Amino acid sequence: MIIWGRPNSINVKKVLWTAAELKLAFENKKAGGAYGGLDNPEFLALNPNGRVPVLQDENLALWESDAIVRYLASHYSNEDRPALYIKDAITQAKADQWMCWASTKLMPFFRDIMAHAVRLPQNERQPEVLAAATKGFGDAMKIANETLNNSKWIAGDHMSVGDINLGSFIYCWFEIPLDREPLPALEAYYQNLKNRPAYREHVMLPIT
Ligand SMILES: N[C@@H](CCC(=O)N[C@@H](CS)C(=O)NCC(=O)O)C(=O)O
Known part of the structure; x- marks a missing residue:
């Protein structure tokens, strides 16, 4: 799993914090702000908006921090990994x-x-x-x-x-x-x- 984004962006923080609460293994590829890279073709292929965060999880490339947080919570929370798990x-x-x-x-x-x-x-x-x-x-x-x-x-x-x-x-x-x-x-x-x-x-x- 790769989380693209500069760690001091609030929208990137949300995703990094969620992944850490869920104890997921991920790599944080720095991009945006002083790191730049948002107008690279490789990055634009992941997010044509040229914004961070972006999540790559196997074949999925997902942008919009709230969508990413919801995806991680719904896909990876369960009774064995209860952080953010809600049944009802x-x-x-x-x-x-x-x-x-x-x-x-x-x-x-x-x-x-x-x-x-x-x-x-x-x-x-x-x-x-x-x-x-x-x-x-x-x-x-x-x-x-x-x-x-x-x-x-x-x-x-x-x-x-x-x-x-x-x-x-x-x-x-x-x-x-x-x-x-x-x-x-x-x-x-x-x-x-x-x-x-x-x-x-x-x-x-x-x-x-
Ligand atoms: N609604 C989007 C906003 C994305 C966004 O505007 N990200 C900012 C960082 S918070 C960004 O990429 N700015 C350009 C940069 O960091 O260089 C989300 O929640 O993911």
């Missing part, structure tokens, strides 16, 4: 709901936070854009916090693909100095994630 359709639907929510609701705020708190040169950062994104992300975190008041994981008693997305986003939320309101259930959830070796190895990288 309703809990799986809840997990998918939170996965979509993180990708659609959090991503625009996340991009602005990364740009205006970390990546842009100081003289190009816009404090008002950062403030609006911090407020938007913080309001969304209140929704997650409400759910986590009543359950250990975002979709219930079991870790799921919903946690892969939410967990990947909240690392930067907690580790970049931002104006955050206290949200005890979310903070406890983050502490729990930090105890997972796969999360530490693949998500908790220097923020660049």
Whole structure:
């Protein structure tokens, strides 16, 4: 199994973390960002969008991080390998709901936070854009916090693909100095994630 992508991309992190939770053997081929290579014909044959991550698993080449995470979870989780394994359709639907929510609701705020708190040169950062994104992300975190008041994981008693997305986003939320309101259930959830070796190895990288 090959996972293409630079490890500091949030979408690549989701896939690497999932594969590690499932204890899969894989090679991470670095591509994108400073590694380049996304416009190589060999890479474009795998993903004509020229984006990472891409998963190669035997004859399958799959792009879109959420599709890859779902594929790994559904194909490789089972009772012998229980990480991310969910038996019932309703809990799986809840997990998918939170996965979509993180990708659609959090991503625009996340991009602005990364740009205006970390990546842009100081003289190009816009404090008002950062403030609006911090407020938007913080309001969304209140929704997650409400759910986590009543359950250990975002979709219930079991870790799921919903946690892969939410967990990947909240690392930067907690580790970049931002104006955050206290949200005890979310903070406890983050502490729990930090105890997972796969999360530490693949998500908790220097923020660049
Ligand atoms: N919706 C896609 C987004 C893919 C995407 O935009 N990937 C970014 C990294 S997060 C990328 O390839 N950027 C170009 C680069 O890294 O050079 C997914 O979830 O996989």
